[in-house]
Amino acid sequence: MAGESVVYTSAEAFQDYVRQFRKELYRQLYYGFKTSYLATPFEGVKGEEIISESVITNALVRRWSKSFNPVQAAEIKPVKLVTSLNKVDISVTPQDYEKSYLGILRRKGQNPTDWPFEEYMMKQFMDKVMQEMEYAIWHAEAAAVPNANDELIATFDGYLKHIATAITNNEVTPVATGAFTANNAVASLRTMWADVDEMYKETGTDIFMSYELYDYYRINYKNEFKANPIETETINESGYVAKGLQYELGAGNSFITPVPGLAGSGRVIITPRNNLIYGMDDPSDLSFNFEQEKRELCFWMDFRMGAQILMKRDGILVVNDQA
Amino acid sequence: MEDLQKQITALQEEAEINKAKIAALESHIVDKGNELVDAQDRIRELESSVSIGSLADQKTTTDQVILSYGKKKYLVTAPRFKYQGKVYNAAELNTNKDLAKAMIDLSVGFIQELK
Numbered sequence: 001m002a003g004e005s006v007v008y009t010s011a012e013a014f015q016d017y018v019r020q021f022r023k024e025l026y027r028q029l030y031y032g033f034k035t036s037y038l039a040t041p042f043e044g045v046k047g048e049e050i051i052s053e054s055v056i057t058n059a060l061v062r063r064w065s066k067s068f069n070p071v072q073a074a075e076i077k078p079v080k081l082v083t084s085l086n087k088v089d090i091s092v093t094p095q096d097y098e099k100s101y102l103g104i105l106r107r108k109g110q111n112p113t114d115w116p117f118e119e120y121m122m123k124q125f126m127d128k129v130m131q132e133m134e135y136a137i138w139h140a141e142a143a144a145v146p147n148a149n150d151e152l153i154a155t156f157d158g159y160l161k162h163i164a165t166a167i168t169n170n171e172v173t174p175v176a177t178g179a180f181t182a183n184n185a186v187a188s189l190r191t192m193w194a195d196v197d198e199m200y201k202e203t204g205t206d207i208f209m210s211y212e213l214y215d216y217y218r219i220n221y222k223n224e225f226k227a228n229p230i231e232t233e234t235i236n237e238s239g240y241v242a243k244g245l246q247y248e249l250g251a252g253n254s255f256i257t258p259v260p261g262l263a264g265s266g267r268v269i270i271t272p273r274n275n276l277i278y279g280m281d282d283p284s285d286l287s288f289n290f291e292q293e294k295r296e297l298c299f300w301m302d303f304r305m306g307a308q309i310l311m312k313r314d315g316i317l318v319v320n321d322q323a
Numbered sequence: 324m325e326d327l328q329k330q331i332t333a334l335q336e337e338a339e340i341n342k343a344k345i346a347a348l349e350s351h352i353v354d355k356g357n358e359l360v361d362a363q364d365r366i367r368e369l370e371s372s373v374s375i376g377s378l379a380d381q382k383t384t385t386d387q388v389i390l391s392y393g394k395k396k397y398l399v400t401a402p403r404f405k406y407q408g409k410v411y412n413a414a415e416l417n418t419n420k421d422l423a424k425a426m427i428d429l430s431v432g433f434i435q436e437l438k
Contacts, residue, residue: 175405
């Protein structure tokens, strides 16, 4: 099968590929993992950015009178979105991937010009990086003493850490439900739902949990009502689809959305998806490169990432007691 | 011709000296590298000894409460929580034993047994 051989060690081909498809790679990286379909991205955050959250606490509408008496309309609360600089250094021998590439190529019935080896290799890396991003955006906890060997999960604070801090700081009151199980998930979620602000019951909110708890909920629901909960798809502004369940209570526009990044956590989070934000580089700042070292190809990539929750208040961010 | 031969010999000697210097520096780099690895191991040891320290040794913040229930002690990490529609302060757990029992039976995440 000599005719099927591919020139595997040409760094130039990879460099050309990452330059040509830079925008697609950027989009894959930052908009390719599940939580990125749901959370709100902030591009071009270098180091940190202060985002002002305005809270309208005073009544705006008063009885008419001819005098002008402005009220303090909004309380501005600063929220700091911090991004950390991360890197990926990989050294690979492309020949190691030959069999799997050709195998998949045959199975797909494509030819190498449709699906170049460079794309195949990049996909292997990007899939793994996205997997790490998905987990880190929830579980990350910035190391107190930064170390050069820190993984992504130790370079910034993820949503779970922000929630734990908000509880400790008395900003959010956890609802005592105990652990969700296949026998109590429906009742426990109803207990939490009672704490959701009436406005969000009307406008709709999201309920985030791990797949383990999601399955407990489905099992419990089926056992209780002898019926499947209503499956649905939510589509964000970019056209990404996230599957989940339509929540039984409220106005019918709240969704239970399982996210793989919450794996291993017993935390259930009820909050509108746009309350979860994440920061990243500007597309032009993302650095990709390949270089050749004898038979090996060295690939590196530098990128920023951070996460934050905009509104940390009871009624808008409702969480259970589990970590 | 003789001068040229002398120059070649001198350059060869110089090259030998430089080779020895390079070898010494390489050895020095290896030593420093080993020292760095040792230091990193030590840092990791210290970090892990801090993180696995007993909860009982940890200082509680002003908002954290130590709950005494039965013969055990618990650290309450949430300053307040909601249960059955009512908000409780952590300190109430020490005065309301029924509430404390309910929370311990539920295995809520914000109450951690001190060992």
